[in-house]
Amino acid sequence: MRMIPESRRPTAWFLLAILAVILAFIAVSYTYKPNDRIFPLMVGYAAIPLILLDLLTLTETKIGERISLFFSAKTPEQIDEEVDRTERRLDRELIVFLWMSVLVLGIYLFGFLASTPVFVFCWMKYRGDYSIRSSLYSAISTVGFIYILFELVLQYELYTGVLFELFD
Amino acid sequence: MFESLIAGIINLASVQSLLLLMAGSAVGLLFGAIPGLGGTTAVALMIPLTFGMEPFQAIILMGGIMAATSTGGSVSAILLNTPGIAPNAATTFDGYPLAQQGKAGMAIGAGATASALGGVIGVISLVAVIPIMKEIVLLFTPPEFFMLAIFGLCAIAVSSGDRLLQGLITAIIGLVVGFVGLYDITGTVRYSMGIPLLEDGIKLVPALIGLFAISEMINLAVKGGSIAEDTSSIAITRVSDGVKSVFKNWSTMLVGSGYGTFIGAVPGVGGTVAAFLSYSTQVQRDPDPEIEYGKGNIKGVIAPESANNAKDGGSLIPTLAFGIPGSAETAVFLGVLILHGIEPGQKLLVENEPLVFTLVVALTVSVVFATLVVLALAKYMAMLTMVSVNVLIPTVSVIALVGAYALHTEIGDVVIALIFAVIGYFMIKFNYPRVTFTIALVLGTLTELNFDQSMQIHDGDMTVFFTRWLSVTLVILTVLSLCFPTFRKKIRERNRRRAEENAK
Numbered sequence: 160m161r162m163i164p165e166s167r168r169p170t171a172w173f174l175l176a177i178l179a180v181i182l183a184f185i186a187v188s189y190t191y192k193p194n195d196r197i198f199p200l201m202v203g204y205a206a207i208p209l210i211l212l213d214l215l216t217l218t219e220t221k222i223g224e225r226i227s228l229f230f231s232a233k234t235p236e237q238i239d240e241e242v243d244r245t246e247r248r249l250d251r252e253l254i255v256f257l258w259m260s261v262l263v264l265g266i267y268l269f270g271f272l273a274s275t276p277v278f279v280f281c282w283m284k285y286r287g288d289y290s291i292r293s294s295l296y297s298a299i300s301t302v303g304f305i306y307i308l309f310e311l312v313l314q315y316e317l318y319t320g321v322l323f324e325l326f327d
Numbered sequence: 328m329f330e331s332l333i334a335g336i337i338n339l340a341s342v343q344s345l346l347l348l349m350a351g352s353a354v355g356l357l358f359g360a361i362p363g364l365g366g367t368t369a370v371a372l373m374i375p376l377t378f379g380m381e382p383f384q385a386i387i388l389m390g391g392i393m394a395a396t397s398t399g400g401s402v403s404a405i406l407l408n409t410p411g412i413a414p415n416a417a418t419t420f421d422g423y424p425l426a427q428q429g430k431a432g433m434a435i436g437a438g439a440t441a442s443a444l445g446g447v448i449g450v451i452s453l454v455a456v457i458p459i460m461k462e463i464v465l466l467f468t469p470p471e472f473f474m475l476a477i478f479g480l481c482a483i484a485v486s487s488g489d490r491l492l493q494g495l496i497t498a499i500i501g502l503v504v505g506f507v508g509l510y511d512i513t514g515t516v517r518y519s520m521g522i523p524l525l526e527d528g529i530k531l532v533p534a535l536i537g538l539f540a541i542s543e544m545i546n547l548a549v550k551g552g553s554i555a556e557d558t559s560s561i562a563i564t565r566v567s568d569g570v571k572s573v574f575k576n577w578s579t580m581l582v583g584s585g586y587g588t589f590i591g592a593v594p595g596v597g598g599t600v601a602a603f604l605s606y607s608t609q610v611q612r613d614p615d616p617e618i619e620y621g622k623g624n625i626k627g628v629i630a631p632e633s634a635n636n637a638k639d640g641g642s643l644i645p646t647l648a649f650g651i652p653g654s655a656e657t658a659v660f661l662g663v664l665i666l667h668g669i670e671p672g673q674k675l676l677v678e679n680e681p682l683v684f685t686l687v688v689a690l691t692v693s694v695v696f697a698t699l700v701v702l703a704l705a706k707y708m709a710m711l712t713m714v715s716v717n718v719l720i721p722t723v724s725v726i727a728l729v730g731a732y733a734l735h736t737e738i739g740d741v742v743i744a745l746i747f748a749v750i751g752y753f754m755i756k757f758n759y760p761r762v763t764f765t766i767a768l769v770l771g772t773l774t775e776l777n778f779d780q781s782m783q784i785h786d787g788d789m790t791v792f793f794t795r796w797l798s799v800t801l802v803i804l805t806v807l808s809l810c811f812p813t814f815r816k817k818i819r820e821r822n823r824r825r826a827e828e829n830a831k
Binding site: 180 | 502720
């Protein structure tokens with residue numbers, strides 16, 4: 160990791176996570192019969208050198224630069240210059256993941272038609288600083304659209320939530 | 328043939344038929360534009376409506392849906408960077424940057440016109456190619472299908488520009504994810520970790536919704552701002568500029584349509600591969616070294632859009648001629664034909680030729696109608712890019728999750744969409760192409776199936792991929808596609824150096 164500049168380290172961790180998944184995949188593949196694992200193993204083993212090559216392109220070494228030039232005709236520095244520099248703070252990411260997870264949990268517990276207006280209203284009011292009236296209008300129109308299109312027109316039975324199903 | 332064409336036109340020339348066609352086109356546009364729904368869902372959902380109809384009316388309704396879906400999908404691909412359907416994913420590469428530059432109207436105009444012309448070319452090809460199609464499709468055996476899938480994956484990784492290595496890695500990850508679930512050949516459930524939901528495999532629709540729609544919403548929420556990066560610079564340019572650009576770049580449109588028709592006719596490969604191949608070919612063949620793709624090049628919209636609409640005609644070739652569907656959408660359409668007592672194959676072509684031409688006319692009229700609707704409404708659709716993210720994120724996220732749930736009415740699919748949204752977000756963050764991941768996910772089963780069938784037929788002899796002429800051709804194309812960008816950049820550098828020396 161010391162050979163990798165600080166700005167590229169998050170990418171290196173991402174690649175290491177992929178490598179871990181691939182290694183686990185290969186290990187699990189060996190628990191299957193030869194006919195079931197031959198192609199997955201070919202694919203899994205093909206990934207390892209590619210990931211290692213990609214890790215090398217993140218280092219500040221001659222070999223890393225050569226690999227980068229071969230695959231992209233650009234040096235790692237040139238690629239760095241083109242990277243989207245928008246700041247993505249970890250706390251912001253975690254908060255957004257939490258919002259989305261709460262939405263999915265809400266759908267699981269209370270269903271689509273109950274969770275949708277609450278989620279839209281809360282997002283607009285508390286993240287978007289919209290007025291209560293605007294947030295309410297958006298929440299109602301979104302749930303109305305979903306209800307009319309999916310329930311009435313397409314006649315899908317939208318999920319009503321595990322809690323409501325208990326009372327059915 | 329001429330009599331059948333006249334019969335097809337007469338079938339369509341009634342108020343009822345035209346209304347059915349317009350309804351089909353409207354449904355196709357809507358389902359195409361809403362991420363996660365798509366033409367297959369639309370065709371499947373409309374089947375019960377056709378019960379009381381004459382066969383030609385059912386064909387008109389379905390033709391309307393199939394022809395309009397890709398056109399509708401291009402709108403959300405350009406405005407929201409979320410392809411309405413998978414074949415529109417390649418349109419996001421340049422369509423979305425154009426929207427960010429305030430040229431959404433131009434991109435939509437070009438996309439819709441390319442769709443219409445591509446669709447018409449696809450339909451003409453359908454008519455022209457039917458007599459000789461049997462021989463062409465029969466040339467493809469499992470080794471050729473396998474190599475075609477590999478070629479598709481590599482060509483798409485190459486189209487990631489300077490992210491070739493990363494594109495190949497994400498393609499492999501896509502294949503790995505595609506291995507999850509029941510393996511048809513041996514009946515073994517693999518990599519499901521004992522989770523019942525995964526035993527049938529990762530379903531494509533929730534995975535795509537997560538990767539493209541919700542991950543984009545997460546990214547917007549983390550970054551803040553609006554879809555158009557600089558709202559003050561947004562000016563909806565004239566849609567007519569987009570229309571004109573298609574005629575100006577007619578060769579791009581023709582090549583894209585050719586890809587769409589040809590790839591569409593290969594069963595199981597479909598419009599997604601056609602659109603991506605068309606895009607990557609356009610990137611590689613562009614004679615102007617200064618033109619950059621992925622940053623708002625109008626040719627990057629024309630190439631995939633002409634291909635993904637031309638594939639409709641192409642994918643109907645094996646469906647009508649041999650009863651082998653060229654795509655999921657045509658597979659469902661095949662069900663509609665059978666439901667109405669129409670048996671595909673030689674019999675259909677000989678005894679029911681007017682019905683085939685009814686479909687041909689319906690597809691042609693529908694694709695033009697859908698394009699006119701999109702062109703007429705493009706200015707209003709383009710305004711979507713000015714909507715604040717805090718209105719868009721909650722509404723799109725919720726509708727996308729309903730879409731993820733709707734196809735299989737399985738609540739677990741909502742969780743899958745969320746998981747793929749997080750994966751997609753990290754891919755955006757670390758600049759790893761989601762497209763190669765997606766296409767590998769789409770082609771994963773097909774690739775392994777054809778690999779195994781090749782091994783079974785040829786007693787495990789791997790040289791089979793290098794001894795058949797069509798397979799070898801595909802191997803050579805694969806290698807060339809991987810090497811071409813490097814060689815081309817070197818040639819460009821050499822030319823630039825020479826030009827500099829000459830200038831001195």
